[in-house]
Amino acid sequence: MASPSSDELLGTFVPIAVYWIYSGIYVMLGDLNQYRLHTKAEEETKNVVSKGTVVKGVLVQQAFQVAVSLLLFTFMSGDSGVLLPQPSFPVIILQFVVAMVVVDTWQYFMHRFMHINKFLYKHIHSKHHSLVVPYAFGALYNHPLEGLILDTIGGVLSFLISGMTPRTAIFFFSFATIKTVDDHCGLWLPGNLLHVFFNNNSAYHDIHHQLYGTKYNFSQPFFITWDKILGTHMPYSLEKRKEGGFEARPIKKID
Numbered sequence: 001m002a003s004p005s006s007d008e009l010l011g012t013f014v015p016i017a018v019y020w021i022y023s024g025i026y027v028m029l030g031d032l033n034q035y036r037l038h039t040k041a042e043e044e045t046k047n048v049v050s051k052g053t054v055v056k057g058v059l060v061q062q063a064f065q066v067a068v069s070l071l072l073f074t075f076m077s078g079d080s081g082v083l084l085p086q087p088s089f090p091v092i093i094l095q096f097v098v099a100m101v102v103v104d105t106w107q108y109f110m111h112r113f114m115h116i117n118k119f120l121y122k123h124i125h126s127k128h129h130s131l132v133v134p135y136a137f138g139a140l141y142n143h144p145l146e147g148l149i150l151d152t153i154g155g156v157l158s159f160l161i162s163g164m165t166p167r168t169a170i171f172f173f174s175f176a177t178i179k180t181v182d183d184h185c186g187l188w189l190p191g192n193l194l195h196v197f198f199n200n201n202s203a204y205h206d207i208h209h210q211l212y213g214t215k216y217n218f219s220q221p222f223f224i225t226w227d228k229i230l231g232t233h234m235p236y237s238l239e240k241r242k243e244g245g246f247e248a249r250p251i252k253k254i255d
């Protein structure tokens, strides 16, 4: 048993700060009607929870995650205080990619299972889907058990399998947080660099949040590979709305 190192503490708390800072930037950008994937009216009628409830729900789930992470570090840490040397930059990049693949694989199967299993959907995952029109700070509006299964266990697996240091993990978990918030921002902003590098983006995930889309686009948060391999990929076209903004429309027939 050891107390968590400073890097482990940073790896726990920095992604939470990043979550609120990055989603706070989206709040400050305002409504941006010309880039929205849904109108404000749709947001008000389709979302069944208030923003206050969402903020509280995210804070509860983050508190739960902090508690679990600190417990894990306390019981799993090696020699506390001994700083592991950082490997070379190419090795760090490789560890990042391995960790992305591990998180994606874990989350795809767990996420899909939460849709297939009616009990898990009703009691756990439906909470995330109460936001039919996603927005940035609702990205982690999840049941705490979903946070534990998808995010915490997925995070631990990616950390262990990639072999990254706790210092690299601060950056990796912060990046994964940014990606998740961005995928829920509800906007199609020109020049979004994440859209250049990843096909899994706000429009792709928006399809999954629609009532017709819950059998498609389970992949998250980085790639769309598992959806493509396992036939759950729903391509979309981005159409301009007459009220302003865009609409992500499925291209394939919905089953």
Ligand SMILES: [Zn+2]
Pocket: 111, 115, 125, 129, 208
């Ligand atoms: Zn889902």
Ligand SMILES: [Zn+2]
Pocket: 128, 134, 184, 205, 209
């Ligand atoms: Zn989502």
